[in-house]
Amino acid sequence: AANPVYGKIPVLLLPDGRAICESAVIVQYIEDVTRESGGAEAGSLLLPDDPYERAMHRFWTAFIDDKFWPALDAVSLAPTPGARAQAAEDTRAALSLLEVAFKDRSNGRAFFSGGDAAPGLLDLALGCFLPALRACGRLHGLSLIDASATPLLDGWSQRFAAHPAAKRVLPD
Numbered sequence: 001a002a003n004p005v006y007g008k009i010p011v012l013l014l015p016d017g018r019a020i021c022e023s024a025v026i027v028q029y030i031e032d033v034t035r036e037s038g039g040a041e042a043g044s045l046l047l048p049d050d051p052y053e054r055a056m057h058r059f060w061t062a063f064i065d066d067k068f069w070p071a072l073d074a075v076s077l078a079p080t081p082g083a084r085a086q087a088a089e090d091t092r093a094a095l096s097l098l099e100v101a102f103k104d105r106s107n108g109r110a111f112f113s114g115g116d117a118a119p120g121l122l123d124l125a126l127g128c129f130l131p132a133l134r135a136c137g138r139l140h141g142l143s144l145i146d147a148s149a150t151p152l153l154d155g156w157s158q159r160f161a162a163h164p165a166a167k168r169v170l171p172d
Contacts (some may be wrong), residue, residue, distance in 0.1 A: 024061050027121055046121040048114060053105070057112070060101050061125040068094040072129060072144075075136050088142050092149065098126065099150045106152075110159050119160060127160045131171050 002011040002019040012020040012029065020029050031046050047054045071094050074087035105112045105122065113120025119127065136142045147154045160166055 024065060024121070024125060027124070028058065031121070046113070046124070048120070053114070056101075056105060057120065057122045060098070060105070060112075060122050063094075063097070063101075064122075064125045064129070068098065068126075069129065072132055072136065075140060075142065084140065088136075088140075088144070091136075091144055095144060095150050095153060099153050102152045102156055106156075111156065119163060119166070123156075123160055127157075127166060127170075130157055130161060133157075 002013060003009070003021040006021065010021075010023055010026060012026045014020065020026050027046060034045065047057055068091070071087055071090035075084055075091060078084035078087050101122075102112055105114060107114045110116040111119045112122035112126070133144050136144055145153050145157050161170055
């Protein structure tokens with residue numbers, strides 16, 4: 001009821017009754033409120049300080065939701081082997097673009113956030129799909145992130161999964 005457009009969760013209900021829908025939008029709202037209130041400690045924000053970099057992180061977060069996830073989801077939902085092969089190719093194409101985005105955004109550091117200590121919004125946006133990527137490997141024999149095709153994302157995925165915050169919530 002709080003999300004009449006999509007009719008799904010998550011929804012953040014504000015004390016005044018207003019609702020904010022969709023995971024990435026909720027996280028960005030919390031980020032904005034934190035910035036405005038001055039309540040953030042150094043290095044605790046999920047988006048870069050630079051406005052251009054913030055825009056790029058928002059762009060790639062939307063890309064993950066709008067292009068990458070539908071392609072990956074189609075791998076498991078494909079009705080035929082041919083459709084599965086096409087969906088896998090679409091997923092690989094999206095990952096190739098994300099490989100370049102990682103190179104451009106990370107500044108040679110551990111995470112998309114451009115830091116070594118903590119993941120940011122873009123890391124979280126892609127990181128939440130690591131279990132689905134692993135499942136595609138187990139269920140369909142597809143290696144979608146690997147050292148040969150996407151070496152930067154391969155290293156990133158290992159670092160992300162090893163981060164203490166991710167280890168607490170990512171399933172095996």
